[in-house]
Amino acid sequence: MRMGGAEVNGIDDLAAVMDVHLARFDRDGDHRAAFLRVYRHMTLAVRERLRRPFFLDPAWVERVAVRFGWYYFDALERFERGDDPPPAWAYAFDIAARKRAFLLQDILLGMNAHINNDLPLVVAEILRAEGDERSVFETVRRRFDHDQINRVLHDVIPGVQDEVARHYGRLIRPLGRLMGDLDRQLTTYGLKTWRDQVWRNARCLLAAAGEEERQLVIRLIQQDALHLAREIYRFAPLRLLRPLARWMRRWRLF
Numbered sequence: 271m272r273m274g275g276a277e278v279n280g281i282d283d284l285a286a287v288m289d290v291h292l293a294r295f296d297r298d299g300d301h302r303a304a305f306l307r308v309y310r311h312m313t314l315a316v317r318e319r320l321r322r323p324f325f326l327d328p329a330w331v332e333r334v335a336v337r338f339g340w341y342y343f344d345a346l347e348r349f350e351r352g353d354d355p356p357p358a359w360a361y362a363f364d365i366a367a368r369k370r371a372f373l374l375q376d377i378l379l380g381m382n383a384h385i386n387n388d389l390p391l392v393v394a395e396i397l398r399a400e401g402d403e404r405s406v407f408e409t410v411r412r413r414f415d416h417d418q419i420n421r422v423l424h425d426v427i428p429g430v431q432d433e434v435a436r437h438y439g440r441l442i443r444p445l446g447r448l449m450g451d452l453d454r455q456l457t458t459y460g461l462k463t464w465r466d467q468v469w470r471n472a473r474c475l476l477a478a479a480g481e482e483e484r485q486l487v488i489r490l491i492q493q494d495a496l497h498l499a500r501e502i503y504r505f506a507p508l509r510l511l512r513p514l515a516r517w518m519r520r521w522r523l524f
Contacts, residue, residue, distance in 0.1 A: 271336060273343035281317045281332050284339045285310065291346075296437070301366035301519065302346075304373055304438050305380025308430055309342070315426040316419065325415045334396055341388035358383035358495035365503055372515045373439045378502045385464045387495040390471035391488070403476045416469060424458040441523050 271278050274287035288310040295303035316335055320328045345355035349363045362379035365371050371379070397403045397412060435442035471491050478484040508515075 271340055273340045274346075278336060278339065281313065281320065281335050284336055285313055285317065287339070287343070288313065291343075301369055301371070301376050302363065302380070304376045304434065305362075305384075307433060307437060308377050309380070309384065311430050311433055312423060312426055313339070315422050315429075319418075319422055325418055326411050327415060330396075330400075330412065331415050331419075334392060337396060338384070338389060338392045341392060342384055345383070345388075356383065356387050356495070357492050358387045358499045361496060361499045361503075369516050369519065370512060371503060372508055372511075373434070373442075373519060375502055375505070375508070377434070379499055381461075382464075382495060382498050382502060385461070385468060386498060387492060389465070389468045390475060390491055393468065393472035394475035397472065398476060413469060416465065420458070420462045420465060423461050424454070427454045427457055438519070438522055 276287050325331045345359040348355040362383050474487045
């Protein structure tokens, strides 16, 4: 499978492509770097879990991870050549290009687009391609592995915070210490809520009676992801501080 200018046949190849684009973003001062660094960190954590007893079907999880990566790079390439990526991605990339958001907003905009817009399509596509949606037991096994990713995400939050703080926002660490474990619990709850909705949306895609119904579900998925993106950017407590965002990012504060 080709993505990001390279042939990707597994999660190792995916991580290598991420490294290339992350280096480009960091070199250019591109605000899209923050999300990609978080995404890369989480992908490496999934790769590590693939190599020990953790998932019921590690090969299936790797196939999902690779196809998930394809959706990210497809949206990125479409945006960069002037085509239309999915609305939530267009919104996230445009905000990053204008350098008007705070660090955490750029990260959340990318996570929202990738999880809420892309992941239902990936899960439904792979379940249908492999015939798993016709087997109750296989669907339960897939849901178990889908939920195991929630455990991975919970475990990597401290490491993600440290890496983001080291590269882009020195205030991330003191804010994390101030909140104690609360920010980790809130982040875990938020991601689990999103990923539960992903599974429901994937099942709706699989249940669609035809292409017309499937396109309706896709439009609703896209609309919901775009609505959430706008809420992230328009978050009231940060709206008044927005003129400071560019300077805080330049000085690697927040």
